[in-house]
Amino acid sequence: MAVATKAKSQTAKQPTKLKPQKISGAEIVYRSLEREGVKYVFGHPGAILLTVLDLFLKRSKIKHLLIRHEQCAAHMAEGYARASGEVGVCLTTSGPGATNLITGITDAYMDSIPIVCFTGQVATSMVGNDAFQEADIVGMTRTITKHNYLVKSTDDLAETIQEAFYIARTGRPGPVLVDLPKDVLLGDGDYQLPEKVDLRGYKPTTKGHPRQIQRVAEAIEKSKQPLLYVGGGAIHAEAHPEIVKLAETAEIPVTxxxxxxxxxxxAHELSLGMLGMHGTAYANYATMECDLLIAVGARFDDRVTGKVSEFATRAKIIHIDIDPTAIGKNKTADIPVVGDARQVLVEVNKLIKPQERPLWKKRIQNLRTEYPLTFDSPEGAPIKPQEAIVALSEEVGDKAIITTEVGQHQMWAAQFYNFxxxxxxxxxxxLGTMGFxxxxxxxxxxxxxxxLAIxxxxxxxxxxxxQEIATAVQYDIPVKVFLLNNATLGMVRQWQDLFMDRRFSEVDFESSPDYVKLAEAFGASGRRIVDKDDIRPAIQEMINTPGPFILDVIVDPDELVFPMVPAGGATKDMIVRDSRKKILQGKLSALPDN
Amino acid sequence: MRQVYSILVNNHAGVLSHVAGLFTRRGYNIESIAAGPTEDTTITRIVIVAIGEENELDQIAKQLRKLYDVREVEQISYNQAVTRELVLATIKAPITKRSEIIQLANAFGAQVINMTDDTVTLEASGNDHKVRTLLKAFEGYGISQMARTGMISLPYDGMPEDWEPIA
Known part of the structure; x- marks a missing residue:
């Protein structure tokens, strides 16, 4: 009797210690997305995802967009992340749904863009059996993600998703992939989270070392001809106000x-525009003449440096980056600073005194006048792509956010749009992903x-x-395509023009769609222009027409992007202006390395 | 130059291939790799010996540290750590040479673990130098089969901080 009573009192006590209620894996995914503040999910369905998809129907906090091809889901997530600074999310099914994401994930990895990709996976008992629509996406994406996970138990799901978002957005941002087996989504598990994510082995350094910051300030003060070289990391870190402050206080030109x-x-008086292979001549010459190069969130990419051993040879190098592996990878840094670009520059700016550099400023001004960024647009000639971009910049300016594809038009946009x-x-x-x-x-x-997204x-x-016009039309997303149509693959054609004796192999499109009809077929609008006089009215029509719009601008296919530093060449080998005949006879006719 | 990396990683599936993949991706050859549990069951120690230019070897260490499952990376200098390797080798040993071979094995502190009419199988362990010398000594007799564990390594405890590494 006594024993029975004891047992009873024990069971009576237990409810106070109740384990947290188990919920389904799909529910955990949805709640986790909600908790991370996700507003949009770019996805394409598959049978494995049924339970998750069902929740998008029942609830309205998170909007799922049905895209038409998974690669574009990753690019849309990237576009969302790049424009907002928040993590972009995509959700695709197993097998082909997952493998189609790969180009987009690689693109995000190369440009350090925070996205989290969820992929369906066959049930854990089937993994490795070549089951229908099975692909080892974790193995495949190992070298193109910042981290990836195959979730093996529903109990691990909530914590894994929390970590995935944390890893994607902190430090040097990047893509993270979470592979979700069918049984993990179907099963029940704990929704329990630590208050703070604490990952042993992952602790990005954000605060610059005070001694290094001191050395940066001293080097700037001593320098006669400093140059700021700003990369994408500065944008991820929201470092722009500090860059403007540093440049203006210490009078440092910026490329x-x-x-x-x-x-x-x-258009800032200290701005030299873009540097590198198709950068402005004055920015590239400034890198040759500067005595101090301050790299902020940049990685000395080969398209920036050309022949790296001849890049900025007169300069002392300061390299500020959150990723220690970026420092010293391509170019040895004299003053390395590991840290968040904004946090480091805030500290640097505290130590900087106002300085004037009239001689350096004058020299820059002379370079600018001597080697301006120009193009010819003769009367009666076809529309030059550069003038179309200048017109777009003047008509829409800061009302627009510009995206580009990859190729000549991309370089012209970077050169001629006023950001x-x-x-x-x-x-x-x-990565240079066409179709991005x-x-x-x-x-x-x-x-x-x-x-306005253009x-x-x-x-x-x-x-x-x-095919994604269909997505834009379905959700009435007012995206505008400013199509510089030269009916050819212009950048490859340019290399064939310069380095292959104008033998144009496999670049010209002998058949192209009618882009206006194409837009209309999808339920969008469009217009084609061939005359210079029509550019500005057509731009107005494009921005005033609601919904997706394709403006098909027929441009001169023979136009080349200049300046150009041939691949593998040094900055001094830069071809400043279009002088094709000379180039073909000269030493640059040799085929470059890559 | 040759570099010994002592890498502590989370004991998760796929970590070894992730670590090894990092070397492959940069085109470096791994001379040896040895992995096994540590005093903490959630952690595995991987010891890798690789050959490369000095700045490349440093870059690899940085890249390794960036991997989420990597806890610690030590680039070990030769005189700052104890390193050992286990070798099993079958030596061609006709009766006439047998006692000579066993004598030589004794000199290296190697043990005979199998013997046939014309072979002797030896087990030996030692640091890099000893293993090389030993293999060179037996080369002349002919080594018909060999297996090596690859180097494992632990830093010496209590090394003064100002101890200058020699190599």
């Missing part, structure tokens, strides 16, 4: 990389409804992803 465009106003704020220019830099810009613009439009596109790139 930026393709991904750094927008971190410093293009005024960070995250205004969104482009595929490291249009889906990215859809992500941009959702992230920044206050701005994809400056080439026709080669756009043809890779044009």
């Amino acid at each position: 930026y990389t393709l991904l750094g465009a927008g971190a410093f106003p293009s 005024t704020f960070p995250r205004q220019f969104i482009s595929s830099g490291g 810009g249009f889906p990215a613009a859809i992500g941009v439009a959702l992230a920044r409804p206050d701005k 994809d400056i596109a080439g026709d080669g790139s756009f043809q890779m992803v044009m």
Whole structure:
């Protein structure tokens, strides 16, 4: 009797110690997304995801967009992340759904963009059995993600998703993939989370070392001809106000990389525009003449440095980056500073005294006048792509966020659009993914409804992803395609023009769609222009027409991008202006390395 | 130059291939790799010996530290750590040479673990130098089969901080 009573009192006590209620894996996924503040999920369904998809029907906090091809889901998530600074999310099924994401994930990895990709997976008992629609996506994406997970138990799901978002957005941002087996989604598990994510082995350094910061300030003070070289990391770190402050206080001219465009106003008197292979001549010459190069969130990419042993040879190098592996990888840094670009520059700015550098400023001014960024537009000639971009910049200016595809049009956009704020220019830099810009613009439009999302596109790139017009129309996303149509793959054609004796092999499109009819077929609008006089009215029509719009601008296919530092060449080998005949006879006719 | 990396990683599936993949991706050859549990069951120690230029070897260490499952990376200098390797080798040993071979094995503190009419199988362990010397000594007789564990390593405890490494 006594025993029985004891047992009873024990069971009576237990409810106070009740384990947290188990919920389904799908429910955990949805709640986790809610907790991370996710507003949009770019996805494509599959049978494995049924239980998760069902929740998007029942609830309305998170909007799921049904995209038409998974690669574009990743690019849309990237566009969303690049425009907002928040983590972009995609959700695709197993097998082909997962493998189709790979290009987008690689693109995000190369440009350090925070996205989290959820992929369905066959049930854990089937993994490794070559089951229907099975792919080892964790193995495949190991080298292109910051981290990835195969979730093996529903109990681990909540914590894994929390970690995935944390890893994606902290330190040097990047893509994270979470693979979700069917049974993990179907099963029940704990929804229990630690208050703070604490990962042994992952502790990014954000605060610069005080001694190094002191050395930076001293080097700037001593320098006669300093130059700021700003990369995409400055934008991720929201370092732009500090860059403007540093540049103005210590009178330092600023050049930026393709991904750094927008971190410093293009039209600022201290701005030299973009540097590198297709950078301005004056920015590139400034790198040759400067005695101090201050790299902020940039990685001395080969498209920036050309022949790296001859890059900025007179300069002492300061390298500020959150990723220690970026420092000293391509170019030895004299003063390395590991830390968040904004936090480091805040400290540097505390030590900086106002300085004037009239001689250096004058020299820069002379370079600017001597080697201006120009193009010819003879009367009666076809529309030059550069003038179309200048017109677009003047007509829409800071009302727009610009995305681009990859190729000549991308370089012209970076050269000729007048960027005024960070995250205004969104482009595929490291990977150079054709077909990036249009889906990215859809992500941009959702992230920044206050701005106009315009994809400056080439026709080669756009043809890779044009099925997504359907997505834009379905959700009434007012994305605009400013299509610079030269009916050829212009950048490859340019190399054939310069280095292959104008033998144009496999670049010209002998058949192209009618882009206006194409837009209409999808339920969008479009217009084609061939005359210079029509550019500005057509731009107005494009921005005033509600919904997706394709403006098909027929441009001169023979136009080349200049300046150009041939691949593998040094900055001094830069071809400043179009002088094709000379080049073909000269030493540059040899085929470059890559 | 040769570099010994002592890497502590989370004991998760796929970590070894992740670590090894990092070397492959940069085109470096791994001379040896040895992995096994540590005093903490959640942690595995991987010891890798790789050959490369000095700045490349440093870059690898930085890249390794970036991996989420990597806890610690030590680039070990030769005189700051104890390193050992286990070798099993079958030596061609006709009766006439047998006693000579066993004598030589004794000199290295190697043990005979199998013997046939014309072979002797030896087990030996030692640091890099000893293993090389031993293999060189037996080369002349002919080594018909060999297996090596690859180097494992632990830093010497209590090394003064100002101890200058020699190599």
